[in-house]
Amino acid sequence: MKHRRARYLPLLLLLAAGLLLGGCGGAPLPFRLTNISGHMPDLDFKLTDDNGKPVTGADYRGKVVLLYFGYTHCPDVCPLTLAQLHVVMQRLGPLADGARILFVSVDPARDTPAIMHAYVNAFDKRAVGLVGDARSVEALSKRYRSAFTREPSSADGAYEVSHSSAIYVFDKRGRARVLATPSASQDDLVHDLHLLLDPGINP
């Protein structure tokens, strides 16, 4: 009996998780992007925001979060992603006030809260820059099976950081819901964020 229960415990937990996930509105939300509900852990981290304030994942409960890893010395892909997220936020209209773009620096050596503040605000008022020591950033990155690598420096000390390109979207309760891959369209991102932000759909 004891053995049996132990064997079925993971299955029961899975079922319970499924009920919890689908339980809030009946049918699961018809996401267009890769649905990661139940497959990635809740939003959790200990970092410092771009005002120099210590923050955790719990501080963003009540907001839909778009999590993206990058660095400010990245002149091409990171600004393009943030500019596109800004366009997405504009398209959401007032609903976007319920969302936050969390831009986590994978370059702890160069990115300070002040630099991050100027950087993220050049893109969107609802973007927050997060910094932390290498270990904290790595922990967050690993949590979402994301990765980053500092490339060798040139003689003048400049270096690039290769990093995951995905955007992770969390609902207002901090649960991982969808993953936007590089080939995803803005329309799909607007669509899925709308599902998570509209109080009529997702109270």
Next chain:
Amino acid sequence: MKPPRLSLLLAGLLLAGGAHAAAADHVRASHAWIRVLPGALPAGAYVTLENDGDQPVALNGADSTVYADVMLHRSSTAGGMSRMSMVDSLDVPAHGKAVLAPAGYHLMLMQPKAPVKAGDTVRLTLKFTDGSTLATDFVARPANAMDAGDGHAMPAMDHGAMPHAAGH
């Protein structure tokens, strides 16, 4: 600076500084813009190059009086990772074109000597492997701009694609 790049740079300087630096007559530049980032952060510069000539040319860098260093770069995404690497040159085929656009080829502008603001015009002298040059005015655009702002959407926008799509 790595040795191969130093020699290339010196060769470029010799060519650009010599009396033989010819204008790249058959190359036309359009949609030239810079994405301005705060402070002294490196900025990306983008341009479309069209070659009306019968001979291919290859862009291998640019000079600027405003930025201390300019490098030709390419961003790419493989296995879910974004990376940026230096490239020696970008071909502009005879009667063809080359596009430097976000998430692909770009000129990386480093160490601005004076602040560059959105709305400014910055002249870059594009350099080609045959020693010819092309002075081009780039318009400085805000960080969250999507394109040159001249009414022609960049190809990536036409498809509404997210960034890191393969370069051109």
